[in-house]
Amino acid sequence: LPLLAAPKPQEELIMYLSATHGAISAVLLTERGTAQTPVYFISRALQGPKLNYSPMKKLVLSLVFAAKRLRRYFQAHPIAVITDQPIKQVMSRPDAAGRLQKWSIMLGEHNITYIPRTSIKGQILTDFLNEIPNNASQGASVAGTQEEPWTLFTDGSSCVDGSGAGLILTNPDGVEFTYALRFQFAASNNEAEYEALIAGLRIATQVGVKNIQANVDSKLVANQVLGTYVAKEDNMIKYLEIAKGLV
Structure with missing residues (x-):
């Protein structure tokens, strides 16, 4: 871990x-x-x-x-x-x-x-x-088909020392795959969260995952992906398009 x-x-x-x-x-x-x-x-x-x-x-x-x-x-x-x-x-x-x-x-x-x-x-x-959701689709998670889901947790952050992210991808058997990312550019916290989410979804795609529940540490990112919030800034619009293309 x-x-x-x-x-x-x-x-x-x-x-x-x-x-x-x-x-x-x-x-x-x-x-x-x-x-x-x-x-x-x-x-x-x-x-x-x-x-x-x-x-x-x-x-x-x-x-x-x-x-x-x-x-x-x-x-x-x-x-x-x-x-x-x-x-x-x-x-x-x-x-x-x-x-x-x-x-x-x-x-x-x-x-x-x-x-x-x-x-x-x-x-x-x-x-x-939602500690006990009424159904599997409740909460700010993004799911694909009805296969047993994988779970993705992301934590992107920006600080004076640079931007980075941590990822935990867990398969249906509970086996965890962990990744640490360091970005070679300055990023805001929300940009770092999008980078982390996109990286996690790309990794999941590469290993053939068809159903994934993605959990992010940003209210803005979660609600933009779910469609609750509208992305207005150009960079957020681009990130959202990439993320949705991977869901």
Whole structure:
């Protein structure tokens, strides 16, 4: 997994969860001032009996998966799970089923708090705006055919040292392919996001992916691709045309 931002010792980390019919995901972030910066993205395709879990149970499973996969972070940092779902209440019910009870005990080893999600600071990852979507097409994701989807996470950024991007492409079996890009030109944050999205879609095309859910770290880019926002600047129009040509 690529390290996108290094958390400080004992710094509280923020986690967003997502559960769809066929996959669970989580994003771990740091929050400094008004900025939330990704530390890790993780995603796993669901198979077999897990596909029949209830939406709430899948969401709890995404937290359990994150706690196991990112155990060293859960052990070294307090974790604030930002959620609009009653995860804690579901696990603490006296009549909780055996599996939920087991998960509750396992998660109880860590310093986890649950914070109601009343608003999102900026645009984290559009896939996480709906923790439990009503259907697979909900949220700011772009999907192709009905084959099992691959998942693309992008994080493009611009700073004084230059522009770059990180990509995580995950196949339906949960195998992750990671890429780091460095641009040889100055780019704004939105331009860097478009560059990252286009690079990720091109890589997916090259390996024959027919169905992909692309998640970007820019509200502007996400909504332009979805058609919610109109691209007005010449550079944004060109980027949008290229991105749509790859979807």
